[in-house]
Amino acid sequence: MGDLGGDEWAMVVRKGNQFMVNDQPFYVNGFNTYWLMVFAVDQSTRGKVSEVFQQASSVGLSVCRTWAFNDGQWRALQKSPAVYDEEVFKALDFVISEAKKHKIRLILSLTNNWEAYGGKAQYVKWGKAAGLNVSSDDDFFSDPTLKSYYKAHKILTRVNTFTNVTYKDDPTIFAWELMNEPRCLSDPTGDRLQAWIKEMALYVKSIDSRHLLEIGLEGFYGPSTPDRAQFNPNTFATQVGTDFIRNHQAFGIDFASVHIYADSWISKTISDKHIQFTKTWMQAHMDDAEKTLGMPVIFGEFGVSAKDQGFNTSFRDTFMNTVYRAILDSTKKGGSGGGTLVWQLFPDGTDYMDDGYAIVLSKSPSTSNIMSLQSRRLMLFNSLCSTKCHWSCKKKNALETFLYHEEL
Known part of the structure; x- marks a missing residue:
């Protein structure tokens, strides 16, 4: 068989x-930058899209998660149900074509649980305006x-005006996400959200x-x-209408998603508890993904805010190392840890968008090095090992040395 190499997209x-690409494993070291489409609309900010991809690529990040929605708000993609602003759609086309240039794949989220960028609240407003009793x-x-x-949101069948490729045929798209952080507090049994997930999947x-x-679940x-409720950060988390295991058993769901926010779930003050929670939270979900769900899990958002009491970059680095090491330990065993996406990566000059979690690589050399090292470790594993290997091969010793010795 001819060598496809890594060149074929x-x-x-x-x-x-x-995860696999061309019969090689594909472990993910990635990031979130949610505002790419909105920035791409304006010529004055469009360059920031290329910049963030270029910087992410320089530390080896291979997947970006971003919003493929903006419902009824400023710079709306959907001005009303299935009515689009073509300029904004072209901006999303640009984001996808630019991602491919930098060999970055995209997870595209289709709407929001929260009010930012419209989300479910905007759909309900549209319903009310149309006379629905909601x-x-x-x-x-x-x-x-x-x-x-x-269902009328026409993202999947869009033809990209830059590349002429229909979204549903474009390998630049890693995955679709039904919704960012869905919750349904009105039904703690979880039946209402489960029915929606099944139908939409x-x-x-x-x-x-x-x-x-x-x-798009928080996990x-x-x-x-x-x-398993013992692993939740608090008792409220059990009552938000989501159900990690049951939700991911819905037909058509290919991998599990989990977010990690010890600082907003446990305490706004930085402490070792955050690190301990992160370890057990990740391990529980990787075990469940492997033993119960039989699918990979991606930790689709993880971060720590500079606004937290006691924050410093060395804590952020420790936190990131904890997350990255947990993935490596899973990778080593051929487990379900499919990768992580840090929240969030920003280029220089976008500080006004910062919610506290933004990482600007040029201002964070130590964090940048940690990301780069994780990318190199995962890339080495992706390129050397086939699925059947699980490190039982000759490459194991070389990999072991590289993976677990910081100085390399």
């Missing part, structure tokens, strides 16, 4: 609990008309069966697994 697929933002998950609005797959699909354990 092929679709990422899943085999069991691993009162709660959670009606988004069950009202038939609102569900039809969500099937719907997305009916249009695009080739791309991977994930939900809280719910009523279906009372024995």
